Amino acid sequence: MLEVLLCSLITILPDYLFRKYRQGKTWGKEITFFTMWYELRWGISACAMLSISLVTLIFYYHPSTTNAAPLFRTVSIMPEKSGRVQHVFVENHQKIKAGTAIFSMYDESQLAAIEQAQANVKQVDAEFSTAYAQLSVAKSNVDKAKSAYMRSKNEYDRKKELSLKGNNIISESEVQKMADTVAINEASLSASSANQVSAQAVIDNILPAKRASAIEVLDSAIVDEAKRTVYAHIDGELQQFALQPGDFVNPMIRSAGMIVPSSGEASGREAVQAGFNQLAANVIKVGTFAEITCLSKPFTIIPMKVESVQSVIATGQVRTNETLLDVQERARPGTLTVRLVPLYEGGLDGVIPGTKCVANAYSYHHELIASGTLSTSKTIYLHMVDAVGVVHAIILRMQALLLPVKVLVFSGH
Numbered sequence: 159m160l161e162v163l164l165c166s167l168i169t170i171l172p173d174y175l176f177r178k179y180r181q182g183k184t185w186g187k188e189i190t191f192f193t194m195w196y197e198l199r200w201g202i203s204a205c206a207m208l209s210i211s212l213v214t215l216i217f218y219y220h221p222s223t224t225n226a227a228p229l230f231r232t233v234s235i236m237p238e239k240s241g242r243v244q245h246v247f248v249e250n251h252q253k254i255k256a257g258t259a260i261f262s263m264y265d266e267s268q269l270a271a272i273e274q275a276q277a278n279v280k281q282v283d284a285e286f287s288t289a290y291a292q293l294s295v296a297k298s299n300v301d302k303a304k305s306a307y308m309r310s311k312n313e314y315d316r317k318k319e320l321s322l323k324g325n326n327i328i329s330e331s332e333v334q335k336m337a338d339t340v341a342i343n344e345a346s347l348s349a350s351s352a353n354q355v356s357a358q359a360v361i362d363n364i365l366p367a368k369r370a371s372a373i374e375v376l377d378s379a380i381v382d383e384a385k386r387t388v389y390a391h392i393d394g395e396l397q398q399f400a401l402q403p404g405d406f407v408n409p410m411i412r413s414a415g416m417i418v419p420s421s422g423e424a425s426g427r428e429a430v431q432a433g434f435n436q437l438a439a440n441v442i443k444v445g446t447f448a449e450i451t452c453l454s455k456p457f458t459i460i461p462m463k464v465e466s467v468q469s470v471i472a473t474g475q476v477r478t479n480e481t482l483l484d485v486q487e488r489a490r491p492g493t494l495t496v497r498l499v500p501l502y503e504g505g506l507d508g509v510i511p512g513t514k515c516v517a518n519a520y521s522y523h524h525e526l527i528a529s530g531t532l533s534t535s536k537t538i539y540l541h542m543v544d545a546v547g548v549v550h551a552i553i554l555r556m557q558a559l560l561l562p563v564k565v566l567v568f569s570g571h
Contacts, residue, residue, distance in 0.1 A: 212546065219521040219543045220550040221438035225493060226450060226515040228506060230426030233392055234413035235399065238385050241265055243405045250399040253420065254390050261401055261414065262387040272383055275376035282369040289360045296354040303350040310339045394419045418511075426511025430462065433493030434519065442467055447520050448498050449551065451558040453565065454513035459558055461501035464519065468495035516561070518554045520547045 241263030248260050399415030401407070407414050419425040430450055434442060446464040473492030476483055498517065500506050509515075523540040526532065532540070 212549075215543065216546050216550050218437060219441055220518060220547045221434045221441060222516070222518045222550060222554070223432055223434045223493070224514075224516050225434075226430055226432035226498075226517040227513060228426040228430045228452075228509055228511045228515070230418065230511040231424045232397070232416040232418055233394070233424075235260060235388060235390075235396075235415045235417060236409040236413045237263060237388050237407055238409065240406070240408040240410070241386065243401050243403050243407060244386075246401050246403060248396060248399070250396055250415070253393075253395050254417070255393050256390055258390045260388045260390055260396075260399075263407065265383075265386055269383070271379045272376070275372065275379045278372040279369065279376055282365060282372050285368070286361070286365055289357060289365055293354065293357040293361060296350065296357045299350040300354050303346045306346065310336065388414070390417060392417060392419050392424075393421060394425075427506055427509075428499065429465065430498045430506070430515060430517065432496045432498055432515075432517040434496055434517075436471065436491060436494055438519065439467075439494050441521055442494065442496055442519050447501070447522055448517055449520075449554055450498065450515045450517045451554060451561065452509050452513045452515040453561060454510040455508045456562045457558055458508075459555060460505050460509070462498040462505070462517070463501050464496055465499045466497045468497075516554065516557055518550055520550070 243261055244264035245262045246260075247262075248254060248258065254260075394417040397416050397418050401414050421427065423429070432448075432450075442464055444464055444466060448462040448464060450460050450462055451458060452460070471492040472495065473490065496519075521543060523544055527537055527540055
């Protein structure tokens with residue numbers, strides 16, 4: 159409407175003034191409501207063509223959309239396994255911090271598993287004490303066997319030497335008997351040494367591995383026990399949380415509630431997602447200036463800029479299945495998804511996440527014009543393109559003023 163009014167000022171109005179002051183035709187006589195379509199045909203035709211051109215120019219280079227909102231995502235509250243609720247520590251709509259306990263589940267079998275794992279660890283520790291005692295006994299036996307072996311070996315060497323002198327003091331049978339005793343003591347020493355090595359191996363290898371396995375089972379049981387209590391992983395506000403002690407929770411069926419983040423990118427308080435017409439794909443770039451007005455913060459224009467532009471159109475997404483794709487089923491064109499961030503810090507303060515917004519994006523060719531590489535006609539054209547953006551800015555401000563009226567009066571609130 160504003161574009162038509164502006165165009166009529168330079169088309170219909172001059173045509174009327176010409177016919178009134180040059181041709182002497184006045185309103186109510188020669189020019190009436192029924193004859194003006196003929197009398198002012200040139201002005202009306204020029205106004206129509208100029209209005210269409212201006213509207214096309216404005217909406218192409220300065221696109222607008224009502225499909226804009228600060229989107230947010232929620233985090234579902236789900237335990238890692240099913241169980242019956244024992245304690246509930248929070249209430250619905252409560253603001254919580256990361257690490258806050260939300261609820262716990264009752265599980266006797268898990269407590270029994272922890273007790274059994276602790277008993278296994280204590281049993282291995284007791285086996286260590288027994289193994290050290292056995293090692294001490296084995297060392298004592300080695301010392302005794304070594305002492306007996308050395309005594310018998312020395313006695314055998316002495317008798318052997320006397321026997322070789324030929325004094326018949328020591329008979330051959332005594333020497334042989336002593337040799338047998340040395341062999342027996344040597345075998346006993348070898349057996350005692352083997353027992354010591356075996357006892358040391360139990361302490362150094364077998365029992366440590368057994369204890370590590372028992373500790374691992376205990377740690378796993380403790381971790382499973384900790385899973386009985388569900389904690390918040392982000393700061394936010396609880397929504398749709400109505401658990402009571404005795405309720406059964408199964409993560410495969412439904413969540414216990416959800417957390418709406420209070421800060422960060424997922425909270426919807428740092429950016430606005432807008433869906434522009436696909437024709438704006440060649441106009442909207444990263445860094446393009448924009449403005450929005452939102453229903454939850456009426457009568458306010460918020461300066462924004464384009465942070466990112468989605469490189470694909472969502473309606474083109476397909477998934478392979480047993481049905482062939484028919485492109486005609488996707489006749490509804492999708493939008494170009496754009497992420498807008500405030501131009502100034504705190505720009506979205508007071509804007510409720512999820513609220514409906516209206517967004518305008520403005521083409522800006524100052525740097526290109528200032529480069530001096532364009533022809534005169536191109537420079538004039540781009541100056542005109544940037545100038546008509548003011549019209550769209552005025553329209554957005556009118557929308558900011560009329561949006562509450564439209565919602566409260568004409569939509570039946």
